[in-house]
Amino acid sequence: MDRSAKPIFNFVNLSHPDELKDEETQLRIRRLAMSEVGRARRKPKTKRERNEIVLEFRKPAASTPATIDRLGGGEVDPFAPYPIDLDETSRALVASIFRANSAHNRQLRGSWYPVGLSDKSAFYNVLANARLFQLKELTGTYVQKDDSLSLSIQNNAIRSMTEKMKNPKNHATDEMIGAVSSFMCHHQILGVFEGWEHHRNAVIRMVGLRGGIDEITNESLRITISWSDLINSFSQDIPSFAPLPKAWQANSRSPPGSPRPYNNISLMWKQRFPTILDWITIFDDVDQFIMLDRGFTDKQRHLAETTGCWTEPTMVRLLAIRPLTHGTEAGHVMEEVCRLGTLLFLAPIWRWIGMSPVWTFNLTRNLLSTLHTHMIEWGELKPLLLWTVYFAALETRDPRERSQFAFILAVLMGGLQIQDWDELIQVVKSVLWVEPVFASSGGGVRDEVLSILRLPTREITPVLEEIVGEDA
Structure with missing residues (x-):
């Protein structure tokens, strides 16, 4: 031959x-x-x-530098020091993590995967989590309970961690903290948070035993702690317990000295509420990040898969502010609505750069509750309300919630004298918009909104007044 x-x-x-x-x-x-x-x-x-x-x-030619792909480009690294012996099933699960068309979460893989490799318990959870993403590929939707394989693998993680916990010297090690953090990630993938708080409290106690979060010097572990807490805190709309890792701090604010985009909505907010600036400050930073194309280039998306980008610290900042704790005056209520709207706006961007799944059911539920509970006048800031409700309508998976958001959009179109759907989209774009992410969004919402617009006005106005106030 x-x-x-x-x-x-x-x-x-x-x-x-x-x-x-x-x-x-x-x-x-x-x-x-x-x-x-x-x-x-x-x-x-x-x-x-x-x-x-x-x-x-051989000395390589200077004009033809060698290119080396990063770890994770292949399926299974045969030389990697895996904490367990891989059988065919576990090899297939590891391969699924790095496959280009996999449903598996890519966000911050460069941090959580090394943590998974550092301990047997954590690695079993990496495999169990990979199985959940594999089920998503098989069923077309994220499952909300383990199957026999993922449950069996996670039982191995529990047994391994229980055995290690018998020795008090292991209670606050990097390996143990990473293992418990991996359980937190498992809860988030399922979107079922019973038991999550138990693991979160365990991480907090172990970090305390170490002398505080600053004593976690392994950067991958430090990011993984904040990551596993953030993704669950976001899903439940509660503040994250961990301060920003150093790797995230540089991405928490827009670059100093860089040009600020002009945004009329931001200007009007500051004129109306000069002392209520927590949310609008974050809004301005997001506006600038988008203008600078941060997170939407191949380079930035690669960074998002390794140490994170501006989305993570922005989420932490939005979850930290709680406007309604300062009162229920119009400014505080509007700030809470806009806080939720910004989280809902960022959710599809998070998915765009590799995060999955992104659960927003608590955010849309909290938004509806706020709109129903507080009747306020939005006045010239009404485009902010329309922008918020638009992204809530896109994000909700509850048909009843979607109908309510669509109804509010329909009436706001009348209040703003918007003639057609394209004009509504222009108003949304005037607040914040990312064309690559949202270019094809809104088709189903549009159909529902337009069907509502064909209803008699007398059937629409009383319902809106109950939701967003008489000025709508």
Whole structure:
């Protein structure tokens, strides 16, 4: 057989033997080995042919620098120090994490995956979580309870952690904190939070035993603690317990000295409420991040998969402010509505850069409750209400909630003298908008809103007055 048609050698060019110690070189060798594994699966080869890798020491040309893909580009790294022996099932689950078209969450994978590799209990949960995402691919929707496989794997995690807890010296180790954090992530994927608070409180106690969050010096673990807390806090609309990791702090505010976009809504808010600035300050930063294209380029989306981008600290800031604790005057109520609206606006952006799943059912429920409870006059800031309700209508999965949001949108169109749907979208865009994320949004909502607009006015106005006040 013509062996030139059947390549069996892979060459790694090095200028010095010490380069074998370089992590990126090792990753490249691993990927080459994996390509051979892939070929072996497709076409049988001899044992020798499967394992032939040739190292050639050669000075690379300056004009053709070597490119090395990052960890996670392949399916399963055969050289990785996995905490358990992988069988075929676990290998398939690990492969699903890194597959390009996988439903698995990509957000901050560069932080939580190393934490998962650091401990047997955490790694079992990585596999259990991967199974939940695998079920999403099979069923087309996120499941809200474990199947027999994910439950069996998680039982292994529980047994491993229980055994380790017998030794008091393990109670506040990095490995134990990472393992408990992985349980928090499991609750979030299911969207069922019974038991989540127990694990959250356990992490808080263990961090306290360490002397505080600043004593967690492993950056991947530090980010994972904040991450596992944030994703659950967001789903339940409660403040996150952990302060921003250092890796997030630089992304928590817009870059100093960079130009600020002009936003008429922001100006009108500050003129009307010069002392109520918590939410509008965050709004201005989000506006600037969007203007600077932060998080929407390939580079920024890659960073979102490793250490995080501006979305995470922005979510923490929005969850921290609680306008209604300062009173129920118009300004505080409007700030609460806009706080919820901004979280709902950011939810699809979070998905866009790799976060999944993003649960917003508590946010839409809280928004409806606020609108029903407090009757206020929005006046010239009514576009903010329309913007908030638009994204609430997109996010809710409850048909009754969606009908209520659609009804409010329909009446607001009348109050703002909006003639058609395209004009409504222009009003929404005048507040905040990201074209790549929202370009095709709103089709189903539009149909429902337009059907409501065909109702007689006498059937619409009394209901709106109960929801958003007489000025609508």
